[in-house]
Amino acid sequence: MMLIGRASRASGHRGMELRFGQATWPSAVVAGVVGSVLLVGCSASTGDAVGESDLSPSMPHSIASSVVRQTDEAGRQLPFQTAFPNRWSANNDGSPYEPCTALSEDMLLRAGMVPASAMDAAVADGQTARGCVWRVGSGHKGTISQIVGNLTDPQDGLTGYKRLNSSGIEWFADTRVDGRTVAVGSSSSAHCLAVVQSQRAIVATIARMVALDRPPVPQICERAIAFTRATIDQIPR
Template sequence: MAAAVACGSKGGMAVKASENPAQSVPSAENTEIRQVDDLGRRLPFETRHAHRWNPANNGTVYEPCTALTVRELESLGVAASTVRDAAGTDGQTLRGCTWDYRAGSLADWRISQFVGNSASLSAEKERASTAVDIWLPDVLIGERAVGVHHFSDGSSCDTYVQSGRAAVTTLVTHVSLPHPPSDEICARAIAFTRATIAEMPR
């Protein structure tokens, strides 16, 4: 789940055309590359990945990068202008976005939200069951089970929400030492999940 980002996050906040008009027109070289989600909302950046949407992440129509507006992102302490594609290569399994939290006291925090096809929360718990994986009790948000997981190094925490045939993963990372308590990191992941879960089809 969280390990996928190391290879490459509603995780991408929706940036409406009116909020970011400079991104409303793709360059001529990329007019054939999809730039909108299934609801017609533009990505908050211009993707150059022709296979950003692919059979490894088509289990849900949920698009992390368009789930929240700039204002909604900022209300969570996230700097909307720092948005970037969570995937590093074309055709990657994960589809989503990564942001930095705003400068100052939150400068060492990052958040990603991404989707990738997955059978179920229980299957993910079985898969990610190594000595470094720590699963906390599930939380209920909008009557949906949300898995909460972190690694033993204490640097990150992620949540898992099933959406169709895919997982929506929200990953919060603290990038410098010393790390705050895992509860604090997980609270940020849960808050972002709570803000976006209504947009995730069941």
Template structure:
């Protein structure tokens, strides 16, 4: 079952303001990046790691930064964090969704209850975002590469960071799906590690 955690984050974050053959998606669009009328690359021309069938994957609710989590978290970065590069999946479930990003599962078979995601949604600043979400369990801010990183949790099974990128927020989260849960500090450490691995590629 697809991890729905990023969708929950979206609601809570108040982001709303082979061989040459060409496969087709259910709506009839081509999954070949060279032939598809639907955008298949990030702003730097790097192909998404999946066939995008959503014409409005990029939209006015998530276009405040050129940063694209699905290409920024390369297979090498994913593996360095213990994630399975082959598990990468679009975090959006419907066309035009506010969030833009990807989900990953962990490589270790013993970590089936763990998952990670990184998503983008337009928001003006960490301070504004925090003031509109006072009900979060806010932890002390961190600093990475000279940038302020907000750290918060919705419950004892998740932790996520927030990094401002131009007119968007980049949210990097890790969650644990079952009981008993590990210490929140362990979950946050994993979220921070993925943030640290990508922050230098997140535009300011």
């Protein structure tokens, strides 16, 4: 399914919504906004509102680990207990890449993340977006999210992806990371995303800085690109 961004004017500012098929995801969800912001999520079968307390649904460890998948395809444990049996689904199986297990704790620290802050990007069972959200360390107010979602037309690649997202995202010049094309775009002064194709899916890294004295968009984009660079060797082509 194609990830489609569009401008949101309902709240009087230019925000980003990400649409997977018929399901629309406010940028707050995908960018990992927490705290006082209400997160709203929906999947192909549900449109329930989800608050912060629902971001990491919990269930007894013995139950969750016995009936719900907790590891990636390589057997690496997720950094949290997920209660969603369909976290891995036909909506995000276009790439085996799992953002939540891509980097070790030491690598996350070197990338400027707070490893213990890892949260599941999933806010509903069976949703398209599969991945993780981390807080940025070093006193900065922001998050880095990395998610996997299937493309509707993988043969069109990033060119088709950007074309379908042209109304909601300002695309900058593509960059190259480890010989691969990475699309870079922004929907507001607080967001930037770096997108690479992985088999039949995209892997999107979304940087969001919320401080009033946040850096300009090009520097926010550098954060998204840097995290893409840190994980690119594990993202299948």
